[in-house]
Amino acid sequence: MDGPHDLGGAPGFGPVRFDPDDPLFSSDWERKVFGLTMATSTISLYNRDENRHARERMPVEEYRSTGYFEQWLVALETNLTELGVLDAAAVRERVAEFLDEPGREVRGKDRPELFELFRDTLEFGASLERPAAPPRFAVGSRVRAVRDAKPGHTRLPAYVRGHVGVVRRVDGAFVLPDTNAHHEGENPENTYNVGFSARDVWGKGDHEVLVDVWESYLEPAD
Known part of the structure; x- marks a missing residue:
């Protein structure tokens, strides 16, 4: 998630607008x-x-x-x-x-x-859920998103890197996109829903920013 598509926090693009009545395909x-x-x-x-x-x-x-x-x-x-x-x-x-x-x-x-x-x-669908080792973190754990993502493809948004959050949900284990995109193996990992303070991430706001992340994107915050 490094590149022009990673727009979280980028100024000048305006809100994402969604019209449920729009056709799936325009042509x-x-x-x-x-x-x-x-x-x-x-x-x-x-x-x-x-x-x-x-x-x-x-x-x-x-x-x-x-x-x-x-x-x-x-x-x-x-x-x-x-x-x-x-x-x-x-x-x-x-x-x-x-x-x-x-x-x-x-x-x-x-x-x-x-x-x-x-x-x-x-x-x-074609599920990418796979068996993996027991989760390293639990609901309520304070975690920090790693500062440096693996070069190439990653699903860790730039705007949460280095920030501390709290695990809100422990999800299943899924294929790791960072390696799967480069034929380096599926390397399934546990995934988590982590809440980050909007004020920490964006500089304003009293709500949480919820992000789904793979285990290797996180490290203990304490």
Whole structure:
């Protein structure tokens, strides 16, 4: 979570607005990008942490000037070219062809077995919960978020690093994104819901900022 997407506490972006009546997709191409991403990850070409990290690696200005599913498309192309599934030059040529002839028909392959797998993933999910050692911390424990996150992909927000909080809930053990994104193993860890003082984190506010974190993101505060 190091990069242009880590916007917690960053000024100038305004509030996050959500309209429950907005459609899930504003264009048909967004639906297709979603389907392609889900399909290629469902057959284990890459995992969800790799996919997130591909978006995180976009240049700052490009990231902030593109829409959500444009970022998904960039990540899809990044993952598939880095894996050798697609050739970057061939992708550029194909894009040029469609820019010249946007109405061109795209031929696909009929793979009903993939559709069934894809549908099951959408309906039932693909849990990353795993067994792990007993939790190191308990509800009420005072903990400090580590100051230095692992380079690369991490889910520890920059705005809580180095701050002291209190464990409010002990959750299950899940795959550690920091290593899973880089093929360094799943290394499952216990996860916690930790409450941080808004005044400590933001400099104002009398409420708690609740953050879900992995065990290696925390150290005893006392």
